[in-house]
Amino acid sequence: DLVVQLQSVSRHYGETVAVANVSLDARRGELVCLLGPSGCGKTTTLRMVAGFVEPTSGTISINSINMTHQPPYRRDTGMVFQSYALFPHMTVAENIAFGLENLKWPRAERESRVKEMLKLVELSHLAQRVPSQLSGGQQQRIALARALAMRPAVLLLDEPFSNLDAQLRVRMREELREVIRGVNVTTLFVTHDQEEALTMSDRIVVMNSGQVEQVGTPGEIYEAP
Numbered sequence: 001d002l003v004v005q006l007q008s009v010s011r012h013y014g015e016t017v018a019v020a021n022v023s024l025d026a027r028r029g030e031l032v033c034l035l036g037p038s039g040c041g042k043t044t045t046l047r048m049v050a051g052f053v054e055p056t057s058g059t060i061s062i063n064s065i066n067m068t069h070q071p072p073y074r075r076d077t078g079m080v081f082q083s084y085a086l087f088p089h090m091t092v093a094e095n096i097a098f099g100l101e102n103l104k105w106p107r108a109e110r111e112s113r114v115k116e117m118l119k120l121v122e123l124s125h126l127a128q129r130v131p132s133q134l135s136g137g138q139q140q141r142i143a144l145a146r147a148l149a150m151r152p153a154v155l156l157l158d159e160p161f162s163n164l165d166a167q168l169r170v171r172m173r174e175e176l177r178e179v180i181r182g183v184n185v186t187t188l189f190v191t192h193d194q195e196e197a198l199t200m201s202d203r204i205v206v207m208n209s210g211q212v213e214q215v216g217t218p219g220e221i222y223e224a225p
């Protein structure tokens with residue numbers, strides 16, 4: 001029941017080997033973290049799953065379909081960027097509806113999905129605000145709602161807490177986990193924060209210098225020397 005599968009995936013930038021022979025997978029509903037220091041290839045790996053970066057070699061499958069050379073919109077993934085990347089001139093509701101509108105969903109169905117997503121992240125009262133009127137944590141929840149609105153098979157999160165202060169970060173970990181559990185979406189997320197990885201993940205993929213160094217549950221990774 002593998003939803004995400006990477007087989008010997010590499011990405012070179014000229015002489016730089018950003019990602020080297022990475023193989024990893026995620027089962028249905030699993031929360032898998034890519035953990036490692038800055039520059040170890042986490043974001044490049046995540047972007048290859050999303051389809052924003054093309055692998056130099058290797059295979060990426062989603063729900064057993066070879067997606068290696070498919071464009072992002074075909075991959076059934078939803079991504080939350082480090083900076084949230086909300087559209088500043090659109091309301092919260094319009095932001096969440098954006099992908100549905102591109103798919104030409106009828107208005108009533110869009111509205112009902114937007115409502116459902118706002119409820120999921122508990123921000124229904126902010127539907128008509130614009131992003132600049134929201135706190136960092138609220139913007140993050142809207143970005144999450146937007147990513148989940150299309151009910152993607154895979155949720156991709158790039159350092160989701162890096163713009164939040166330490167206290168909020170701890171609260172958001174629980175919140176995010178709860179939302180992910182609630183919709184049972186397979187999730188890959190990237191962090192350099194070991195504590196974050198240990199508290200949030202079902203499984204951790206430890207990366208170093210573009211390679212997978214270790215894979216295990218938080219318990220296994222914590223125990224390891």
Ligand code: ADP
Pocket residue numbers: 013016017018019036037038039040041042043044045
């Ligand atoms: P991480 O997310 O773990 O910080 P990245 O995946 O961003 O690591 O980067 C891995 C390596 O690839 C780094 O050495 C980085 O400088 C290089 N790299 C990433 N993107 C590019 C790019 N577009 N052009 C050139 N080098 C890149």
Ligand code: ADP
Pocket residue numbers: 093094095097101107110111112114115127128
């Ligand atoms: P349009 O005329 O293109 O539908 P709107 O600005 O009325 O433009 O809405 C844009 C999107 O935002 C729509 O998809 C709509 O479903 C959603 N939307 C707007 N307001 C709300 C709201 N209060 N609650 C839920 N969804 C909303």
